[in-house]
Amino acid sequence: MTFTRYAIYYAPPAEAAWSRFAASWLGWDMEAGLDLSHPQVHGLDVAAITDVPRKYGLHATLKPPMRLAEGQTRSALEDACAALAATQKPVTLDGLQLARLGRFLALRPAGDETALMALAAACVTELDPFRAPASEAALERRRGAGLNPEQEANLSRWGYPYVLGQFRFHITLTGKLPKLQLPAVQDALNTHLLPLLPAPFAIRDLALMGEAPDGRFHLIHRYALSG
Known part of the structure; x- marks a missing residue:
C-alpha cells in the first residue's frame, strides 16, 4: 500500500478487551485495515460522535503525521524506528482515565508521566530528519488556533505546536461535541469502557503508521521498546 504521510503512535494492544471496545467505538481497526460496527448505545449516534477521529484509529500520537523529506524512504x-525503539525502555503508568479535553473526550494517563514525556520527545526529535518541512499554508492554519510562545517555537522547529513541553498524551475517543451532549457521552463511556481500562497501563512498543490516500491510518509495524 502507498502512504502519503507517516506517524509514530502508541497503538493499544489489539487483543485487550478495552482496546477492542474502544476500536469498535471509533469504527476503524487500523491493524486489520477494516471498518468495525459501532456499539449500540441508547440515545447516542456513536458514528456521528466519532466521525472526526475515526480515520486515525485508536491511538495516542507520539510523532505527528509527516510527509517524508526529500531523499528519505x-x-x-522503518530502520530508524527499530533503532530508536531499541534504545527506549517500556513505560508503565498507574492506569488510564477518561478526561474532557476542551469539548472532546479522551483517555489520559494516571501517574508520573516523566518517562512517557521523554519517550514522546525522543520520537519527535530523533525521527525529525524524516519530516518534510510544513508548507506555509499549513503553518498558518496551526497559528489560527492561537499559540503561546512555546507552541509557536515548536511549530517553527518541529512542524507541530503540541510537542515536547506542550505534549499531552491522549487517546481520542470523540470529535468536538456540543457542551450539552458531553455528559451523556461521558456517562456511556464510564459505563462501557471505564471498567475495562488497564491498571497499571504499559506502553511496550512504538507503532509506525501510514496514511492511505483516503485519509485512513494503517498500522505498518510495531517496534518493541527494548532499551
Missing part, C-alpha cells in the same frame, strides 16, 4: 524510516 519508508525503508529508512
